Amino acid sequence: MYNYTWIMLLCEDRQQEVFMRNFLVARGVPKNRIRANPAPKGMGSAEQFVRNKYPQEVNTYRSKCNHLKIALAVMLDADIKKVVDRLNELDGSLVAALMDKRRSNERIGLFVPKRNIETWIHYLMGVEVDEERAYSKLKKESDCKSLVTQFAKDCSQPFKQEAPSSLQTACTELRRIL
Numbered sequence: 001m002y003n004y005t006w007i008m009l010l011c012e013d014r015q016q017e018v019f020m021r022n023f024l025v026a027r028g029v030p031k032n033r034i035r036a037n038p039a040p041k042g043m044g045s046a047e048q049f050v051r052n053k054y055p056q057e058v059n060t061y062r063s064k065c066n067h068l069k070i071a072l073a074v075m076l077d078a079d080i081k082k083v084v085d086r087l088n089e090l091d092g093s094l095v096a097a098l099m100d101k102r103r104s105n106e107r108i109g110l111f112v113p114k115r116n117i118e119t120w121i122h123y124l125m126g127v128e129v130d131e132e133r134a135y136s137k138l139k140k141e142s143d144c145k146s147l148v149t150q151f152a153k154d155c156s157q158p159f160k161q162e163a164p165s166s167l168q169t170a171c172t173e174l175r176r177i178l
Contacts, residue, residue, distance in 0.1 A: 026152030
């Protein structure tokens with residue numbers, strides 16, 4: 001079990017929140033220690049919301065990390081861009097706010113599904129996925145819970161060759177915050 005004061009989730013939508021929350025709980029983080037900040041519905045680009053809010057959340061993290069055990073998990077879809085482009089955009093938002101880029105010792109995890117979170121979910125369902133294709137949303141966001149719980153248990157195991165590379169990277173990022 002991880003004795004966090006809290007972990008903040010910054011994400012685009014409720015599906016990403018449900019995915020990350022269940023992932024963290026399955027890895028031993030108490031659910032009452034997870035706070036979420038998804039983009040508000042109907043208020044414009046969710047990706048832009050995450051990118052714009054990122055410097056503020058990093059600033060909060062940095063101001064509290066020396067006296068509290070906290071972490072920041074950020075998730076945004078790569079959409080049609082490359083994962084590295086989204087990561088560079090997040091770095092750019094820090095630079096534009098006159099802040100240092102994410103440091104290697106910071107408990108800030110960046111999770112960028114290529115194309116979107118549904119790509120990861122469909123892969124976990126056993127579907128052979130292509131990270132360039134858009135996959136359908138679930139009827140209920142919580143329908144991914146059992147898949148995410150199993151994935152969290154398997155995350156330390158070697159991946160199958162056909163696993164989305166962005167999902168493999170997510171397990172590496174997870175080690176930053178846990």
